Amino acid sequence: MTQAATYTLEQFYGDLRGVFASVSDPLGRAEGIREHVRRLLKNPEVLEERLDLPEDGGFGRVDLYVDEEYGHPNPGFLVMCSVQRPEQSNIPHDHGASWVVYGVGRGTIEQRKYRWIYPEDNVFDSSPELQELGRYTQNEGDVAYFLPGEIHTTHNVNDGRSLVLRIEAQDLRNVWRHQYEFGGKSGRAYQSST
């Protein structure tokens, strides 16, 4: 019996370009890309071979590919890996006018989504609070996307490191977006350099 050929990173980048070329709306693009990430993560060794991580440690980000032609809303979608420490987490944030797809190659992370909630009896002339919408344990091979404006946190709940593949529809470094305090009513605009 012949073995199925490995889905390579280069084929993967080409398939992502194909999604951007054939679909224009962010939901359709995120869903199309999710399918290709699912396929790639069936064989996470492909990522591990490219990253060539040490047995322990190796934390941080590794950029794998930036596309100069396609992206959302501007050109420059980015494929990167985040090698996360145990308990690594962040605070509620969005991705500006862009969106992201997160896939877990190794380990487990917890995703939480948040949204603004207004008092039911006064949804216009009142102040909202940022409340948790739901939690999702994202295991190896699982893929989740976050559309423009969606707010989330990630938390590495694995005992060891987790390897997370992230597709940013536009390289988010130096893009204006927002982060918010937990359960609170305040936020701030920021640009991340990493």
Ligand SMILES: [Fe+2]
């Ligand atoms: Fe994020």
